[in-house]
Amino acid sequence: MSGPVLSIRGLRVGIRGRRGVEEIVRGVDLDVASAEKVGVVGESGSGKTLTMLSVLQLLPSPPLAVLGGRVLLDGEDLLTADARRLREVRGGEVAMVYQDPMSSLNPLTRVGRQIVEALRAHGTGDKVARARTREVLGEVGLPHPDRIERAFPHELSGGMLQRVMIAMALATSPKVLVADEPTTALDVTIQQQILELVSRLQASTSMSVVWVTHDLGVVAQLVDRVVVMYAGRVVERAPTHRLFAAPTHPYTAALLASLPGPEIGHRRPLHQIGGTPPDPSRLGAGCPFRARCPYAEQRCAEHEPELEERGAGSFAACWKDPGAWAR
Amino acid sequence: MLLGIVRRMLSMALTLFGVSVVIFVVLRLLPGNAVTASLGVSAGLLTHAQLAALNHFYGVGQPAIEQFFSWLGSTLSGNLGVSLASREPVSTLVGQPLLVTLELAAVAMVLGVLIGVGFGMVGAIRPGRWPDDVGQGVSVVGLAIPSFVIGTGLVTFLSSTFHYFPSSQGYVSFLQDPWLNLQQIFFPALTLSLGIGAAIMRTTRAAVLEVSGLNFTRTARGKGVSTQALVWRHLFLNALVPIVTMSGIQLGYLLGGTVIVEQIFVLPGLGRLLVSSINNRDFPVVQSVTLIFATGFVVVNMLVDVLYTIIDPRTRSR
Numbered sequence A: 001m002s003g004p005v006l007s008i009r010g011l012r013v014g015i016r017g018r019r020g021v022e023e024i025v026r027g028v029d030l031d032v033a034s035a036e037k038v039g040v041v042g043e044s045g046s047g048k049t050l051t052m053l054s055v056l057q058l059l060p061s062p063p064l065a066v067l068g069g070r071v072l073l074d075g076e077d078l079l080t081a082d083a084r085r086l087r088e089v090r091g092g093e094v095a096m097v098y099q100d101p102m103s104s105l106n107p108l109t110r111v112g113r114q115i116v117e118a119l120r121a122h123g124t125g126d127k128v129a130r131a132r133t134r135e136v137l138g139e140v141g142l143p144h145p146d147r148i149e150r151a152f153p154h155e156l157s158g159g160m161l162q163r164v165m166i167a168m169a170l171a172t173s174p175k176v177l178v179a180d181e182p183t184t185a186l187d188v189t190i191q192q193q194i195l196e197l198v199s200r201l202q203a204s205t206s207m208s209v210v211w212v213t214h215d216l217g218v219v220a221q222l223v224d225r226v227v228v229m230y231a232g233r234v235v236e237r238a239p240t241h242r243l244f245a246a247p248t249h250p251y252t253a254a255l256l257a258s259l260p261g262p263e264i265g266h267r268r269p270l271h272q273i274g275g276t277p278p279d280p281s282r283l284g285a286g287c288p289f290r291a292r293c294p295y296a297e298q299r300c301a302e303h304e305p306e307l308e309e310r311g312a313g314s315f316a317a318c319w320k321d322p323g324a325w326a327r
Numbered sequence B: 001m002l003l004g005i006v007r008r009m010l011s012m013a014l015t016l017f018g019v020s021v022v023i024f025v026v027l028r029l030l031p032g033n034a035v036t037a038s039l040g041v042s043a044g045l046l047t048h049a050q051l052a053a054l055n056h057f058y059g060v061g062q063p064a065i066e067q068f069f070s071w072l073g074s075t076l077s078g079n080l081g082v083s084l085a086s087r088e089p090v091s092t093l094v095g096q097p098l099l100v101t102l103e104l105a106a107v108a109m110v111l112g113v114l115i116g117v118g119f120g121m122v123g124a125i126r127p128g129r130w131p132d133d134v135g136q137g138v139s140v141v142g143l144a145i146p147s148f149v150i151g152t153g154l155v156t157f158l159s160s161t162f163h164y165f166p167s168s169q170g171y172v173s174f175l176q177d178p179w180l181n182l183q184q185i186f187f188p189a190l191t192l193s194l195g196i197g198a199a200i201m202r203t204t205r206a207a208v209l210e211v212s213g214l215n216f217t218r219t220a221r222g223k224g225v226s227t228q229a230l231v232w233r234h235l236f237l238n239a240l241v242p243i244v245t246m247s248g249i250q251l252g253y254l255l256g257g258t259v260i261v262e263q264i265f266v267l268p269g270l271g272r273l274l275v276s277s278i279n280n281r282d283f284p285v286v287q288s289v290t291l292i293f294a295t296g297f298v299v300v301n302m303l304v305d306v307l308y309t310i311i312d313p314r315t316r317s318r
C-alpha cells in the first residue's frame, strides 16, 4: 500500500476571542489513500467543516486560525505552502464542495462562467473549458446543461445549485474531492445519482473522496472507511463494515442505535441521541462524551482517552473496551 | 419592461415639472424683479406709466400663473426664452457655460471615482496597513472640510506660493487650447473630487470588506483563481451596486457644488451664470439653468437604475 494522498496530522483550529484562544478542533488525524473514500460523520458543531476548510486554508480568519498540525498532500505540507502553490492545489488537486450551495456561488455571474473560471485557473483554455463545463453539468444529472450554464444562481433551486457545486469541483478532475454535506439538499433519487457518479468517476480516475455527512445511510453505501468526530476530535475510525457491525466507541454505538432497524440504507440525521454536545470552552479534563455516556466512570472525568487500536482496523478513543460495556 | 420605461419617463417628467414650479414660486418670492435689478435705486424715481411700460417690456407685469404657463409652453417647444439682462436668447447664453460645467463635473467625477475606488479597494484588501490609513485620513479630511474652504485654500496657495493662476487670462475652451483648458479645469475639479472621493472610498471599503466575508468569496478562493480575478470579478463586482449608488448621490451633490467652485475659480460655467442671473433677477435664465441642473440630476438617477440592472441580474424584470 502506498502512503496516503491526503494526510491531516494533529490539526488544531481555534477561535481567537476576547478571552484568549478557544480550541475547537483539538488534534485531528485523518488519512486518505489514493482512490479511497472516507466518510466523516459527527454531530453539528463537532468541527467537521473547520477541519476540511483548514486543508485549503479557507478558514474565515480572523477569528478562526489553524493553531497547529500539518496537512500533507503527497507528503507536501499545505499549511506552509506559498501562495502560488496553494493556488495550484486549490480546485486543481484538492477540490471542495461547500455546505451551503445557496450562498456559495457568486450571485452576479452565470454559473457556467464560474465553472469555466475554475478550469481556466488551472490552465485550461477557454474553448475546452466551456465544453468541459457543459459536460460536467450533464454528468451531475442536470437537464439541459446548455441552459443551466447560462443561468444565474438565483434562477436555480437549492438542489440544482448543489449539483452545480459538485460539477464545479469535479470539472478539474482533482486528486482529492472534499465534499461537505453535499447531498443534504437533494432528494433521494438525485442523491443516489450523485453517489453513483462519484463512485464511477472514482473507479476510472483513482480520485480520493472525503465525504462529510450527517447521514449514516450515505456512509454505508459510499465510503470505505468512516471517521467519527466528537467535540473537535476523532473518537473512532474503522472500515465501514466494521463500524456498523461492531462499533468500538460508545458514541458510535449510540449513533447506530438511533438508526431505524437493521436496514441501513435509510436516511436519518445524527442528532437523535440523548443530551447535547459539550461547549468547547468548558471541556475541562476527561472524556468529552462523559456527560452522555452510559458507561462513564471515575477515570473518564479525569483524563481524556487517546485513539487506540481495537483490532480489525478499528480505533477508538475510549477508556473502556466494548467487552466491558455490558455492565 | 416597456411599462417600466414608460413609468420612469412619467416620473422623470413629473419631477422636472415639480422642480419648475418650486423654482418659479421661489423666484417670485424674492424681492425685486428685472426692472428694479437693472435700474437699482433709480427704479424708485420712475413714474407709474414708465414702470408699467418697463414691466411690459420685460414681461414681468402679467399674473404669475400666466407667466409660468407661457414659460412652460415655450420651454416645452424648445424655446428657452430671452434673457432679461442681455436680451440674448437663453439657449445661446447657456451653451458655453453648460459645456464648462459638464467638463468640470466629468473631470471631478472621474477623479473622485479614481480616488474613492482606488483607496477603497486598497484599504479593503489590506485593512490596517499604511495605504489604508492614508485613505482613511484623506477621507476624513475630504468629508469634514467643505469644498469652498478647500477651494479657497487651493486658490490662495497656488497663487501666492506659485504665482500660478490658470484662470487669470480668462477661460479658454478645450478646442482652443487643450493644455491650458485642462489646467484651468483641474484644480476646481480636484477641489470637488475630494469630497466625492472620500464618500466613495468609504462605501467601497465597507462593501468590499463585507463581500470578502461571504461564502462565494471562499468558493472563488477555493477554486484557485488569481488574486486579481478574485478582487475584480468577485469582490469588486459584488461591491459595485453600493459603489454606483454612492457615485450617483455624489454626482447629484456635485451639480450643486459646481456653483460654489466656479465662483471661487472664476470659471464661466452654469453655476456662475446662475448666480449672476439671480442677482439680475433674470428669471428666464435662472429658470432654464435650474431646469438644466434638475434634468442632470434626473438623468443621473436614471443611469444609476440602468446600471443596477446591468450589474445585478436579480434586479432585472422578474
Ligand SMILES: Nc1ncnc2c1ncn2[C@@H]1O[C@H](COP(=O)(O)OP(=O)(O)OP(=O)(O)O)[C@@H](O)[C@H]1O
Binding pocket: A015, A024, A042, A043, A044, A045, A046, A047, A048, A049, A050, A051, A060, A063, A064, A099
Ligand atoms: N466563523 C466562525 N466563527 C466562530 N465560530 C465558528 C465559526 N465557524 C464555526 N464555528 C464554531 O466551530 C464549531 C465547529 O464548527 P463546524 O462548522 O466545523 O461544525 P460541523 O461539524 O461542520 O457542523 P455541521 O454539521 O453543523 O456543519 C461550531 O461549534 C461553531 O460554533
Ligand code: SF4
Binding pocket: A249, A250, A251, A287, A288, A289, A290, A291, A293, A294, A295, A296, A297, A300, A305, A317, A318, A319, A320
Ligand atoms: S472514555 Fe468513558 S465517558 Fe468517554 S466514551 Fe469511553 S466510557 Fe464513555
Ligand SMILES: [Mg+2]
Binding pocket: A048, A049, A050, A099, A180
Ligand atoms: Mg459543517
